[in-house]
Each structure stands twice: as C-alpha cells, then as structure tokens.
Amino acid sequence: MSDTTLGTLELTVLLSVARLTNDAYGFAIRRDLAERSGRDHSVGAIYTTLQRLQDKGLLTSHTSAPLPVRGGRSRRHYRLTAAGARSLREAKRHAEAAWAGVGSTFRPKLG
Amino acid sequence: MRHAARTESLVSIRRRRATTSSLAEVVLRIAGVDQLIIDELRGDLTEEYHFRVTRDGETRARCWRLYESLRSAPYLGLSALRSKARHHPAQLTAVVGGAALAASLCIAVRVNAKGPPALLTPQHNGAFIVNSVRPVKLWMRVADAAGHQLPSVSVRYKWTSGVPVSVSPAGVVTCSQPGDATVRATLDALEASISLLCRPVRDVRATALMDLVVGGDAQDLRFEATDASGRTVDQLAGEIIVGDSTIATLEGQRIRARAPGSTWVILRLGDHESFTSVHTYQRVAQLERILPGQRLAIDVRLEPRETRQWTLPAGHYFLAIHPLQTKRTRPRLAVVGATCKSELDHFACWVRDPATVIAYFPRNANQDQPTSGQLTIWRQEEP
Numbered sequence: 001m002s003d004t005t006l007g008t009l010e011l012t013v014l015l016s017v018a019r020l021t022n023d024a025y026g027f028a029i030r031r032d033l034a035e036r037s038g039r040d041h042s043v044g045a046i047y048t049t050l051q052r053l054q055d056k057g058l059l060t061s062h063t064s065a066p067l068p069v070r071g072g073r074s075r076r077h078y079r080l081t082a083a084g085a086r087s088l089r090e091a092k093r094h095a096e097a098a099w100a101g102v103g104s105t106f107r108p109k110l111g
Numbered sequence: 112m113r114h115a116a117r118t119e120s121l122v123s124i125r126r127r128r129a130t131t132s133s134l135a136e137v138v139l140r141i142a143g144v145d146q147l148i149i150d151e152l153r154g155d156l157t158e159e160y161h162f163r164v165t166r167d168g169e170t171r172a173r174c175w176r177l178y179e180s181l182r183s184a185p186y187l188g189l190s191a192l193r194s195k196a197r198h199h200p201a202q203l204t205a206v207v208g209g210a211a212l213a214a215s216l217c218i219a220v221r222v223n224a225k226g227p228p229a230l231l232t233p234q235h236n237g238a239f240i241v242n243s244v245r246p247v248k249l250w251m252r253v254a255d256a257a258g259h260q261l262p263s264v265s266v267r268y269k270w271t272s273g274v275p276v277s278v279s280p281a282g283v284v285t286c287s288q289p290g291d292a293t294v295r296a297t298l299d300a301l302e303a304s305i306s307l308l309c310r311p312v313r314d315v316r317a318t319a320l321m322d323l324v325v326g327g328d329a330q331d332l333r334f335e336a337t338d339a340s341g342r343t344v345d346q347l348a349g350e351i352i353v354g355d356s357t358i359a360t361l362e363g364q365r366i367r368a369r370a371p372g373s374t375w376v377i378l379r380l381g382d383h384e385s386f387t388s389v390h391t392y393q394r395v396a397q398l399e400r401i402l403p404g405q406r407l408a409i410d411v412r413l414e415p416r417e418t419r420q421w422t423l424p425a426g427h428y429f430l431a432i433h434p435l436q437t438k439r440t441r442p443r444l445a446v447v448g449a450t451c452k453s454e455l456d457h458f459a460c461w462v463r464d465p466a467t468v469i470a471y472f473p474r475n476a477n478q479d480q481p482t483s484g485q486l487t488i489w490r491q492e493e494p
Contacts, residue, residue: 026155043159044183047152048190051145055194076151 011091012037013049017059017078018088025064025075026050050078058084139184143191152187156180226255231266231301239294239305240348241286242312242336242381249282249305251296266298268305276307286311289338310346312336312380317387320455321376322431322487323359323368324394324408331365334378334385349380359389368392371406390429392487400424406489410435411470413442414481418471423449423462429489431457432470434482442484445469 006014016032017024030046033039053059064075080088139149156176163172232252233239241247249268253261268282274290284294286309294305319333332351336344353359355374359366366376368391378385392408398421401407411419411432423446432444444458448466451458460466470486 026151027158030155030159042182042186043152043155043179044186047148047155047183048186051148051190051194075154076147 006087006091009041009045009049010053011088013046014053014058014080014084014088018080018085021079022077024078029078053084054078056083057081058087139187139191143195144187145191145194148187152183224257225259225261226257228253228261228298228301229256230254230258231296231298231303233296233303233305237304237306238308240308240310240346241284242310242344242347242349244285244287244311245382246283246285249278249284249294249296249307251282251298251303251305253298263298266296269295269297271295271304273307274309276309308346310344311338312344312347312383313339315378315380315383315385317378317385319387320431320457321366321387321389322408322433323366323389323391324485324487325368325371325391326394327368329362329365329367332376332378333387336380336383347380349378352377352379353389358391390487390489392489398486398488401488401490403490404492406487408485408487410483411442411486412481412483413470413472415472415479416474417481418469420467420469423460423466423468423488423490425462425464426493427491428460428462429457429491430460430468430487432484432486434484436483439480439482440473440478442482443471443473444486445471 012033013029016029020028020032026043026046030041030043033041050059054061058081059078060081061076061078064077066074136149136153140146156179160172160176163175230253234250234252239249251263251266253263253266255261266282267280268278269280270276270278271293273292274288276292277285278294284307288309289311290309292307292309294307296303296305315334315336317333318335321330321333323330336347338344351361351364353361353366353374353376355372358370358372358374359368366389371391371393373388373390375386375388390406392406394408398407398409403426413419430444430446432442434441446458446460446466446468448464449460449462451460470484472482
C-alpha cells in the first residue's frame with residue numbers, strides 16, 4: 001500500500017496523464033481537465049502540480065523533438081511511473097471503500 | 112544519435128529564448144523557478160495563445176495571456192520557495208534572512224539618518240517670556256532638512272537691541288528689569304532672531320478657591336502674578352500641576368472636574384509658585400439629604416426678594432454659592448443655627464443641631480431681574 005497522499009488536483013492531473021497516454025503535456029492536460037471538470041486551472045497551478053508529482057516519483061517526463069513546423073517547439077511529455085499507477089489504484093480503492101454502503105439510495109440534497 | 116540531435120536542438124532553443132527573456136521570466140528565475148518549467152510554461156502559453164488568436168482574435172488572446180500569467184505567478188513563486196526549502200534550506204534561509212536584514216537596514220538608515228543643520232527656529236513663534244529674575248537658558252530647535260532634531264548646544268547667542276539684558280554666548284539670560292529685547296541666535300550659516308520678553312514676577316497668589324461641578328464647564332485657573340511694583344503681569348510662561356487627575360484635569364490654562372472630590376493645583380512661574388485647592392461636586396436636581404462625605408451642587412434660581420432654604424443635619428460643612436450670571440445680582444447665602452467661619456466667599460460651618468441654609472436675593476439690590484447661582488455643599492466625613 002502506497003503511503004503517498006494525493007491532493008484533489010494531484011489526483012485529477014494524474015488521471016489526466018493516464019488518460020492522455022502519449023499526448024500528456026501541459027496544454028493538453030489543462031484542456032482535458034477543463035473539459036472534464038469544467039474548472040479552468042491556471043497554467044502555473046498545472047505546472048507546479050506536475051512538478052510536485054514528479055518530485056514524488058509518480059510521474060516521469062521527457063522532452064519531445066521540436067514540432068515539424070516553422071519555429072516549432074519541444075514539448076515536455078509526462079508519463080505515469082509504476083508508483084503513479086499504484087497511487088491511482090490506491091486512490092480508487094479508497095474512494096470505493098469510502099462510498100461503500102451509500103449505494104443507490106443516496107440522493108444528495110441541493111440548495 | 113537521435114539523443115544528441117535533441118540535446119543540440121534544446122540548447123539552441125534555450126539560447127534563443129535567453130536572449131529574448133521577458134521581465135516576467137527574469138523575475139521567475141530570480142524567485143527560483145526552474146528554467147525547464149519556465150521554458151515549458153512559456154511554450155504552453157504561446158501554443159494556447161496562437162490557438163486563441165485564431166478562435167477569439169488577437170486582443171482577447173493577449174488579455175487572456177496577461178490574465179493567465181498573473182494568476183500563475185503565486186503558484187510558481189510558492190512552488191519555488193517550497194522546492195528551495197526542501198532542497199536548499201540553508202540557501203533559502205540565507206536569502207530570506209539577507210533580504211529581511213537589508214530591508215531593516217534600509218528602513219533604519221532612512222529613518223535615523225540625520226543631515227547637517229538646516230533649520231534654526233525659536234520656540235513659541237520667536238517670543239521667549241522670562242518671568243524669573245534668575246539666569247534662564249534660552250532654547251532653540253535645531254533640525255536637518257528632513258526635520259530630524261539635532262543637538263542645540265552649538266548655537267551661539269548675542270543681544271542685539273532693546274532693554275539691556277545680560278546674554279551669554281551659550282544663551283543664559285538674566286532679566287533684571289521688565290522690557291523687551293532682541294537676541295540673535297546663530298549656528299554655522301543659520302541665523303534666527305528671538306524676541307525676549309522680560310516680565311519678572313515677584314509674587315504669585317491664588318485669588319479664589321475653585322469649586323467645579325462634574326459635567327459642567329471648565330474654568331479658568333484663578334491666579335494673579337505681580338511684578339516688583341505690584342502691577343499685574345499677564346505674559347506668563349510657567350508650569351501648572353494638578354495633584355489628582357482623577358478629580359480634575361487641565362485643558363490649557365483651564366481646569367475641568369472629572370469626579371467629586373478634592374485636589375490641589377500648583378502654578379510655578381519664574382522663581383515663585385502658588386497653591387490652591389480645588390473642590391469638585393456632583394450636580395443634583397433636589398437637595399433632600401446629604402450624607403457624610405458627599406459633595407453636591409444644586410442650581411438655585413431666585414426672583415427679587417425670594418428666598419430658598421434647606422435643612423442641614425448635624426455635621427461639618429463647607430458651603431458656597433456661585434453666581435451663574437456675572438452681570439446680574441449676586442445671590443447670597445446665610446446659615447442659621449450653626450457656627451460658621453467665612454473665607455474667600457466660602458462658609459466652613461459646624462452644625463450641632465439641625466441648621467438652615469438660606470439662599471436669598473439681596474434686599475438692597477436695585478434690580479427686578481431674577482438671579483441664579485449654584486449652591487455647593489460638602490458634608491465632611493465624621494471624625
């Protein structure tokens with residue numbers, strides 16, 4: 001069992017990297033998060049989170065070759081490490097355990 | 112081979128970017144943000160900027176980039192600090208400590224730095240009143256251009272005109288006779304003129320006991336200063352001290368009651384001082400009974416030939432009636448059935464059996480207007 005605690009943004013960024021597989025770089029991750037959660041995270045927030053996840057050993061990164069256009073830039077692509085994948089599984093298991101017993105009778109009250 | 116090509120490409124990109132670093136990048140670098148992150152962030156912003164130019168137009172895209180940069184800055188700064196704290200705690204401590212020390216030093220230097228004398232000003236708008244016949248030291252305010260006060264020991268003084276007054280270069284003056292003189296004060300290239308008002312005082316005395324009512328108006332202190340010829344001196348510079356500020360407090364040269372009680376006031380003028388007592392009273396609407404230790408004041412209004420009276424039980428009393436309108440007939444006071452002594456418009460009475468205190472409109476007063484006053488009674492504690 002991993003002892004790495006994940007914050008909400010860290011978890012969603014990890015999930016996004018897992019989802020985007022080979023196309024996980026800053027701009028794409030930000031757009032993915034915006035589409036799925038409806039939240040517009042700042043570039044700074046995303047990059048500091050990516051940096052933190054790398055420091056925790058949950059992500060690894062590499063720089064791609066420059067894009068095949070004039071003035072094309074290199075992109076830093078992110079990939080889950082084995083520890084990152086384990087953390088996601090742990091997080092899922094925790095969430096399922098926490099929701100166990102609530103079941104289909106749960107109806108959140110709004111307002 | 113592929114790896115080598117990529118490295119070369121990265122180096123060339125970094126070189127190109129380094130030459131066109133924006134101010135924001137420089138700030139981020141100083142703050143300790145990793146260069147790789149800066150490059151990636153810049154690349155992402157540029158990519159999304161072009162995307163938004165196509166979708167929303169250039170102006171809106173520029174606004175978005177500015178907004179995005181601003182809201183990203185706190186995350187990057189905090190992240191850099193956190194990273195430094197984790198990997199280089201000593202370096203971070205040194206940087207933060209150094210910055211704090213530098214800021215403190217700057218503030219201290221800015222606040223405390225004193226320049227050369229730039230201002231030489233006499234106190235009290237240039238007039239120096241002397242009520243003493245003994246030597247008195249003149250005093251000047253010396254300050255630099257920023258207003259910092261400087262020592263005044265180097266100021267030199269010289270009599271220039273007016274009544275003959277002995278003035279030493281250090282500014283010690285002796286006023287042996289009344290009159291006005293002018294003294295010049297100099298400090299390097301600075302110069303100022305002082306009007307010396309010699310008003311020697313030979314005697315100071317209180318002219319009345321002071322009765323004040325809590326919640327009433329402040330009153331002028333009643334002292335009189337006279338010169339060697341017995342004439343009143345009205346230009347005075349001295350010190351006033353109140354014995355108990357919970358009873359009464361000074362407001363300039365006036366005094367105001369704060370709570371019922373007794374205190375004293377000392378006036379020091381030149382070589383003399385005088386003392387007077389101050390009694391303060393609680394105002395009441397009716398005087399039905401007065402307990403030992405109480406000090407009460409009651410407003411009294413009298414029509415011509417009218418009298419009002421109150422009964423005093425056995426005890427020791429201190430009584431007075433104070434006119435409220437100086438131009439009207441002054442109400443009078445009498446005490447029947449007590450042994451009294453009158454002093455400075457006050458009665459000190461010893462009542463053995465119940466006595467009567469009477470406020471009356473004087474019979475011989477040639478006036479048909481009503482008069483009003485304030486009766487103050489202090490029943491002293493039983494021995």
